[in-house]
Amino acid sequence: MRAVTVVGASLAGLYAARELRAQGFAGRLTVVGAEPHQPYDRPPLSKDFLTGAGDEDRAAQVDRIALTDPEELAELRAEWILGARARALDVRDRTVVLDDGRTLASDGVVVATGASARRLPGPPLAGVHTLRDLDDARALRAELTRGPRRVVVIGGGFIGAETASSCVALGHDVTVVEAAPLPLAAQLGTELALVCAGLHERGGARLLTGVGVARLRGGGVAAGAGAGAGAGAGAGGADWGRAGAEALPAVRSVEFADGRSLAADVVVVGIGATPNTGWLAGSSLAVADGVLCDDGCATALPQVVAVGDVARVGGVRAEHWTSATEQPRVAVRNLLAGRTVEAARPLPYFWSDQYGSRIQFAGRREDGDTVRILEGSPEVLDEGGFLAVYEREGRTTAAFAVGRARPFMKVRRELAAQESRAKETVV
């Protein structure tokens, strides 16, 4: 293989570039990224990055979340084409076409284009934000440092909860609105989702559940509009929340399907993300909520693999940091081998930091699994948190902890070992 193009210059793309070199690929390596920034880490965006000192200069902010440094960049010997979006993949000659018309001929392609925050329909309003990338986070942060605000976070998932927690820490009045009867129930099951829901009230935010948002209402022109919007935000065109806030009407309230409404100065829309597969339309690659791959991250074309949030690997699309860092090793191995020689089934794992609590989850929980508390108690979270396991037919399927990193890690390792034993038995 002489030339490989990695599309997407974030977590999974960078790890793929590293793996290509680590596994001996000596050819031409090109990494294309739509954002103008060098690869940075997203998890801090809803956590420390939002709460950090507001007057810190930009370079320092970005430095702290940088995923790489000049030495490594030199070692990787890759050509970085940043601020350029791939527009198409021509599978016949495996050419990646950029939006400025450039074409990159490649023998192998790694799809690592991640996902984009889902938005609410309706006209753009100032004060409405999503939180997916650095520019989003800067724009939100700028707004949050302008004095106390009534913040409404739409969506009680992990990013919504973390954002709410950060807003409380900054002294804002915060309400989290969730359409489902209970946030995170699909991920954690009712019992432990209830514990997470309890964190909001304990932490000083209101949680409204079972309320669907009908629309956002705006009026007047935003005070200080434009001051906060990050530069470099132009690329998004008519995107909400970051399109030059110049003369947009400001958001005033969130209106619910049942007719009620809630006054708001800032609205954060945290209703999930959709995989960035649009550029693959017409490429013959199969796409269905993610790029369809086998267990080894390989698409139907052996010269194209997909990794990270954009990839549906063996039927599962994970939006977790750890999947995005673990899949590239296997994907690159299979890409260089020209066929799937190894499966990537990392044990699902994620963490979240909210209201001073660190939450960790690992494993494959299914509905109907029973929850058993092994250590501590969900009732007295202040006294060292707790560790719980999910069980099915006497077997541990997953683990969940609040503030119990050490025993959690032990169970996580056992789950991983159990899984690799199971894999060996199958083979």
Added chain:
Amino acid sequence: MIPVCRLADLPAGESVRLDTTPPVAVFNADGELFAVDDTCSHQDASLSEGWLEGCLVECPLHAASFDLRTGRPTCLPARKPVRTHEVHVADGMIHVRLAADVAATGEGSAA
């Protein structure tokens, strides 16, 4: 020198965290004692809560691994070392001497 605990109270495979600024983690790795900065150089996790295996400790948050002898990470996502500190045992008590450059930004690895 900062007193840590009695040697007898830190059996092999165990660790203890000192509330110094910055906090320090002391490990008993199969009978050999090591002290390093407790906060992982990657983000914000306590290495004293990590997984100890030989001279390596694995971070409980994103699984970076550090060599306790040098403080150097042996795998990603950590890229920077953690500082190492001297450990002494006298009269059955463990003590730690913090690396001199606590406040400095430099290459902190004494030991």
